Amino acid sequence: MKQHPTPFSADDPSARTGGCGGRRKRREKMLEASEIRLLMLHFLSQHAAHGYELIKSVEELSKGEYAPSPGIIYPNLTLLEEMEAIEVLDAQAARKAYRLTAAGEALLADNRETVSRLITRLSTLAILVNNRSIPAVEQAIYGLKVALNQRLAQEDISDAALQTLIAALHDAAEKITHS
Helix, strand or coil, X not given: CCCCCCCCCCCCCCCCCCCCCCCCCCCCCCCCHHHHHHHHHHHHHHCCECHHHHHHHHHHHCCCCCCCCHHHHHHHHHHHHHCCCEEECCCCCCCXXXXXXXXXXXXXXXXXXXXXXXXXXXXXXXXXXXXXXCHHXXXXXXXXXXXXXXXXXXXXXXXXXXXXXXXXXXXXXXXXHXX
């Protein structure tokens, strides 16, 4: 088997962070590339699949709230194939279907706990979205955003005012956590 750097580490170089130019920030990624690879191995352990089917499997798991892009799925299929964790069923077919190899089964077995956490995390997305869309919750979130943005849009905010604002946000987070 080919030797590759730890493909499922938290410091995965294929998982970029940070923002676009200037002060604009990118939206937080749902899953790291290493997590996507584990999910792909999980689904391929159940049955052979094409890339599109893997995208749909993740989307179904999250009840439609998240679907990885082809730009993350297909390069990771190639990487998993190079790692000999998966193989193509029929190289002559118009669409490549992949299946798990013994090496892939071993990687999956070594990461069962992580896979379980990922499945739970994606499965609960629909609950989060449903609760966040309760009108009173939506209004409260909107009101907080408006107040925060209005205050932070003011020039020359004193250090004392910033510390009060930060403390209020920390207090709110603490109360929400323990509610």
